[in-house]
Amino acid sequence: MNHNDIHYALCQSPEELAVAAALIDQRDDNAHPLDHQVFARARAVVLAKTLEGEIVGCAAIKAGTGNVGELGYLVVSPLFRRKGIGQGLTLKRIEVAKAQGIALLFATIRDENHASRVNLLKAGFHFWRNYLSIRGTGNTVGWYYLALGDEVDIDGTMQTLVGDRVPAG
Ligand SMILES: CC(C)(COP(=O)(O)OP(=O)(O)OC[C@H]1O[C@@H](n2cnc3c(N)ncnc32)[C@H](O)[C@@H]1OP(=O)(O)O)[C@@H](O)C(=O)NCCC(=O)NCCS
Numbered sequence: 311m312n313h314n315d316i317h318y319a320l321c322q323s324p325e326e327l328a329v330a331a332a333l334i335d336q337r338d339d340n341a342h343p344l345d346h347q348v349f350a351r352a353r354a355v356v357l358a359k360t361l362e363g364e365i366v367g368c369a370a371i372k373a374g375t376g377n378v379g380e381l382g383y384l385v386v387s388p389l390f391r392r393k394g395i396g397q398g399l400t401l402k403r404i405e406v407a408k409a410q411g412i413a414l415l416f417a418t419i420r421d422e423n424h425a426s427r428v429n430l431l432k433a434g435f436h437f438w439r440n441y442l443s444i445r446g447t448g449n450t451v452g453w454y455y456l457a458l459g460d461e462v463d464i465d466g467t468m469q470t471l472v473g474d475r476v477p478a479g
Contacts, residue, residue: 316366316395318402321355330355330368333385339423348373349383353410356402358386358395366390369399371407371415377459378467379412384426396425400433404456413459414467421450430454438468441475450478 321327327350334344349355351373358367367386371379381403386395407415417435419426420443431437435454443449453472457464 315361316358316393316398318398319357319359320406321357321368326357326365327355329365330357330383333365333368333387334383337385338388339420344383352383353379354403354406355383356399356406358390358399367395367399369396369403371403371410371412377411377413377462378471379407379410379415381415381417381430384429396429397432400429404433404458408458414455414457414462414464416453416455416468416471419452419454421452427452427454430456439472440478441472442478444475 321330331344331346331349334349349370352370353374354371356369357365359365367384367390369384370382372382374380381400384396384399386399404415415435416438417430419430421440431454433456435456438453438455440450440452443451453468455464455468
């Protein structure tokens, strides 16, 4: 399979959303179970499709309003990894976020998720800070951001988003 054989498109139907949800349910990175109702309210779900129309990856801008958006639900089908599809899904989400008027994108990544961290940094994201997981598991979670407009107060916004989470080394 060639990189050019994959195209990226917004999820347009309940059927496609169900396929995307099934992909996320099969995630092998110890993620928490998918809340299907919250997922269905995502601001955008982006799909990676083969020429035959098979959905081999998905990613979202999570549910929310206003000019700050959160990335999440990134998964690429195991047989299709390391071909740039994760990166393609993230670049497509940035394009969609700009079109939606989002001024700041952020994402949280568990410390051990090297692939996702590289994925964000390659797409232009910056590391903000590490915090302890709010779930009390002792996990370290990295916070990342990408400003899409000049007028964003990055420090103030990120500080508001992290709230009273405890910084981690
Ligand atoms: C994270 C994930 C979506 C990456 O998808 P992908 O299509 O394989 O990623 P890409 O091919 O675009 O990789 C981009 C870069 O990330 C890095 N990378 C990706 N997977 C990696 C891995 N397993 N180990 C080390 N680096 C990795 C590489 O630098 C890679 O570029 P390269 O292949 O040119 O070296 C995929 O591994 C996945 O679905 N994982 C399980 C679910 C998950 O962790 N989701 C994110 C939760 S926040």
